Amino acid sequence: MTTETTEPAEACTPQTDSHAIGTDVAAVVATTLKALADPLRLRILSFIATTPSGEACVCDLSALTDVSQPTVSHHLKVMRDVGVLTSERRGTWVWYRINSEYRGAVSTLLDSFAPAALAGQAPARTMTGLTDTDAALTALADQLAETYEHVDADTARRIVRESYTALARTARISVHLLTLTERFARQRLADVERTEAATDxxxxxxxxxxxxxxxxxxxxxxxxxxxxxxxxxxxxxxxxxxxxxxxxxxxxxxxxxxxxxxxxxxxxxxxxxxxxxxxxxxxxxxxxxxxxxxxxxxxxxxxxxxxxxxxxxxxxxxxxxxxxxxxxxxxxx
Missing domain, CATH: 3.40.50.2300 (Response regulator)
Structure with a gap:
């Protein structure tokens, strides 16, 4: 008769040198993440983060959705209450900006976490339009910089990228977005050149x-x-x-x-x-x-x-x- 021996289970030794964040910090972070856990609020954050001036008012943000301005104001207030946004009244409008202390976190959320979350979904999404947006915009900016002699290369690159971002907010079909970006950027560069050269x-x-x-x-x-x-x-x-x-x-x-x-x-x-x-x-x-x-x-x-x-x-x-x-x-x- 063969007797099987069972190895004693390895004892679990609690790690006293824990690297987990503290309870109070976790509560604050959880409150902030809960405030951002809404699709419209994330879109509002993305809109504000990509505006050339870094700010937006309710009238700008209402175009993102068919909800009323008071509803948009409610979402803005939630994000302001947890400190992600700051606000300033100028005249009859209140302007919202991303709190400087949260800019890095917001950039990570929008630029890194969002693409990773999408990549982890199955099945993979089929996207239309540009396959390499950055390269296409760089090539377009270089081309336009040679066309407008009174506009430097840095200005051309800035205007091309701002134009693309502005049009992408409302674009329904991305496959034509580069063509529209070129038309809009040409208009803007002509405006800059007229101001700089005063020749027209x-x-x-x-x-x-x-x-x-x-x-x-x-x-x-x-x-x-x-x-x-x-x-x-x-x-x-x-x-x-x-x-x-x-x-x-x-x-x-x-x-x-x-x-x-x-x-x-x-x-x-x-x-x-x-x-x-x-x-x-x-x-x-x-x-x-x-x-x-x-x-x-x-x-x-x-x-x-x-x-x-x-x-x-x-x-x-x-x-x-x-x-x-x-x-x-x-x-x-």
Whole structure:
């Protein structure tokens, strides 16, 4: 008879030299992570972290979702209460920034943890668009730096990357994002060059509305329709939409508009402009000395019927013709 012997189980010796964080610290970290454990709050953090100025207000952030501004304000307050965000009231708006003590942690969360979490999911996601965004943007910036002689390479790289980030926030189809980035970056670099070199004597007009999806697009298209490139025209939105409003597209197509797409407002565009026109929306625009500002009180075509869109188009047309007659003495409609 064979007798089996069983080795005695190895005793578990508690490690007194523990490297675990303390209970109080763990409680603070858990509270902060709990405050961030919401998809919209993470998107808000990402938005603020990637803005050129490093800050945003509720009106900017409301474009991320269809929830109301009070709901966005609630999410911001939660993150401010745990210290991740700081806030500052300027005029009627409260501006939010990432607390300097949390910037490293937020960068790790967005730049390292998020990609790792996605990579750990199964099945793997199929992505469309650029396969090497960094290389494509670098190549585009190098190309554009050679085109605009008064713009240095660092400025070109900054503007290309800012343009890509700004458009990516609202892009629905990423496969066309590099093409749109090039168009937007070319416009911005031209604005910078005009400011730096002061060689272009043509009148420059900027049309501004909230979404850059209707009124401002129509106004810009009408200027090009009447005078071509005799006037340099821009359009932008403080909170650009993901696409031009469908009800406005037929009017733009009738004017042979060149594949318009919503673009964010930049300080460069304001500095380069002689005339800045806001489109009846009371939108905020930087006020710079030497610029002419007008506000055209016209309706929003996004809320109008087809007949209403046509009436708004005709109203904008009248304003545009009056402006062109003032800028170009020989203009006849």
């Amino acid at each position: 004597t043509r009148p420059q007009v900027l049309f501004l509305c909230v979404a850059n999806a209707g009124r401002s697009q129509l106004a810009a298209a009408l200027v090009r329709h009447y005078v071509g490139d005799r006037v340099v025209v821009r359009s932008a939105g403080s909170t650009p939409a993901s696409e031009v409003h469908p009800g406005v597209r037929p009017a733009l197509e009738a004017l042979d508009a060149d594949a318009p797409f919503p673009k964010p407002l930049t300080d460069d565009a304001v500095r380069a402009s002689d005339v800045v026109v806001t489109m009846g929306c009371g939108d905020v625009c930087p006020v710079l000395p030497g610029k002419r500002y007008e506000d055209w009180a016209v309706g929003d075509p996004a809320l109008a019927s087809p007949a209403g869109v046509e009436a708004i188009r005709d109203e904008i047309d009248g304003h545009v013709r009056a402006l062109l007659a003032d800028l170009l003495p020989d203009f006849t409609a």
